Amino acid sequence: MTDTNWLPDLTQSDGPKYLALVRALRDAIRAGELTPGAQLPTVRDLAWEMKVTPGTVSRAYQLATQEGLLAATVGRGTFVAPDRPRFGPTQSFYIEREPESLNGRIDMRAPRLPELGQGAAFDAAMTALRDRIRGDWLDYPSQRDEAVLREALVDWLADRILGPVSAEDMALCYGGQHAIMMVYQCCLRGDRPTVLIEELAYAGFRHAAKLARAELVGVEIDAHGLCPDALEAACRRHAPQILCVTTEAQNPTTARMPVERRRRIAEIARAHDLQIIEDDCYSISQSNMPALRALAPERTWYIGSFSKTISAALRLGYILCPTGMGQAGRLTAQHSFFALSRPISDLCHELLSSGVADDLRRRVQGGFSDRLEGVVNVLGRHALHWQPGLPFVWLDLPAGWRASTFARMAEAEGVLLRSADEFALIHGRAPHSVRLAVPGNHSRTRIEEACLRLSRLLDSPPAEISV
Template sequence: MDTISIGDISGMDGPKYRAVAELIGSAIAEGKLARGDKLPPVRDLAWELKITPGTVARAYSVLTDKGVLRAEVGRGTFVAGQDDRAAPEPRLLIRNPPRETGIVSLFSPQLPDVGQVDAIRRTLREVAESDATDLLNYPSAGASDSARQAAARWLSTARLGPVDPDRLVFTHGGQNAVSLVMQCVLRGRRPVILVEELSYPGFRRAAELLRAEVVPVPMDARGVIPEELDRLARTHAAQLFCTSPEVQSPTCLHTPLDRREAIAEVARARGLNILEDDCYRLSETRLPGYRMLLPDQTWYIASISKLLTPALRVGFAVAPRGSDTTLRRAAEYGFFGLSTPLAEMIGRLLGAASADRLVAEVRTEVERYIRVGVNTLGSYDLTWNPDVPFFWLRLPEGWRVSAFCQAAEAQGLKIRSAEDFAMRDARVPHAVRIAVNAEVTLASFEDAMLRLRRLLDKPPENIGV
């Protein structure tokens, strides 16, 4: 392969990594490459084809997942033979068993390991064996081409409208994406942002860092009330509205289409930017997002934290039309973009053939825990959704939220009070958010739900009666 050219990809359609993979496949089919032949290093082939090393690495990864190539740590990448392709899954993904512990945290969603830990370890090894030159330079936009292409495919389950991979910006998780968007939007000495009256607390924290004022917008069972949004946007000259239309945390609400359209119309009339937070969704979106309804004013963010792992701290941000340069500059000036090894790793991880299967298995496993929670607590005022890794529980008469959280902690259970999601001076409902913890066994999770139900069955005023 060192002396054989695989051809020219300049006239080929589609992503460049796919064109490289097709040329290598053709070379094998035509006999130019035989079983056991070693392919050139990623950087050498990238130089020959005048493309980025990341693009070649993505092509190698795709062909390795298909069993066409095989990668050997420390030796390189080789053409596989029929024996190498016999197994349906070229690289086994090992599941680690759930942990047993006396204390069960229901504070934030915890994912099951369905093979992603093994996939991450494997990918880390591959990146560690990549060209050393990549580990001596600052991150560059070109070096992460394959990662952005993989991320754009990852986001294809959301109804966003066209997403150009070149305009997608990587962030260090969803919270970093929130901060970046606010940096791009907010202007003046004391800007104002609007949030749902019960909302993700990270919106407020990011706003406080930027010296912005946060104003809550009243909600009903269908989400934010458009008339209230209009009134507050006008009164405060608000610049940004932060919302989660697909999965609202903590209430599990899903904003219906007519309400989204009304909210988009208010934002259009008031010149209000929308930050659409899509970090909690486990499955495909059911309705068009604000980026489709209001493409010139919507900033979209997502992450891999609830689908693969929160440990890597990888998120995505997509700017409105015409604002992608502003977003990219904010990321470059703030942290130069993702580190080169992390970008390379994400490109391989999300671009692998096993990525979709891992996500599907995570979703299936989480649903098992959700069913246990619903079966155990469903007789109470519980809001839930099979695609949402938490529950919203309104407490029965006799319980105050602070007392219930303390009683749950005494039982070895950590849950979140409604107060965590509201403004400090707001009146909040007596409700709690209970997250799915799929890191413990299903039996341990069921036991945790039973402990909560026993508390609900006996509020303090009834104990001893």
């Protein structure tokens, strides 16, 4: 039983019916016709009353939920969201608890880098820079100042197969999330553009799309990553402008896409004039397969950062723009923040040019590999998916478990993790799986102890699972 008999009149509306329905929802909420907490009709009921397809209503509800206008609760229905500020994002990004508030629990929600000499390396690099600091640290930074850092980063990426690249193809930014937002700014056009993402994907794609006022559509994945047939169908149906995809280390499933599938995705993107964001922030080093940037250089925006290899605090991100688009990427950066701050760009260049960054990357890789080995040794007899050196694993739960229930019970056992629901779109498909990140700030022994607690849970599913 719903709380409202609201029935919008879309007969005078131009354009797609689902967009008109979103506008009607927005207007009704602002006018007070739909009050916070009011339950809306079901998709089928409203579609019947309006004489439209259920897909039209479902799409509108999904879009309005992503905007923060509505809130969907599995098993209960769709409601008008609680009062919120008129301006600004409607949903916060991950807010992690500080270590002192964990009360002895181990946090495996997001990877944490192990401390393997980064502090000493930063101290030495800053000491080396001390005698070179001149008056140019007083002026606004410029793209010209970043040229040597861009050249050093091209060398840093030499262990990947990216095709012909140069410093002129690169734009710099403040981390991988910022890189996604910059590409959206470069490529998206129109009132409500469509972005395709994997049906289970890094939540940052969703948050950036919300800020860009873009509509998100999830595309099916399997054990090898994004499904080409599903991608082609989505292109024909939605006329998207950007595809966000991870080829080397799919987050959260750890899948690595085979070469032939990469080639097929490049062909589909070319046929439908689709721009590609290739997220390589989690990639292990020494890849032996061509990136999409090598297969479709005219449309692929390859992004990465220092956050998963050197330090998240440095906030260094980079974009290898499509061939001939480097200047457009740098112009977007210039219009947004001029250029990287000189202390950050000079410090990162010193780390790269001295070889220290390569050494730190090898150490961090080794630290993660050792801890990952502990996770696999304990949980490997379960349906565990992983890649050597990758700082997270994907666990398919046995019969009797739901991801949300397992996450709650794991927290009661002192282990924080992420359920599949946190990587899925609202109304999207979420399997009964969880992601466990490798916390580099804990010892291998502590991590193994946490995994033993999870293993005991996996062996004892609850007798009844609530829907």
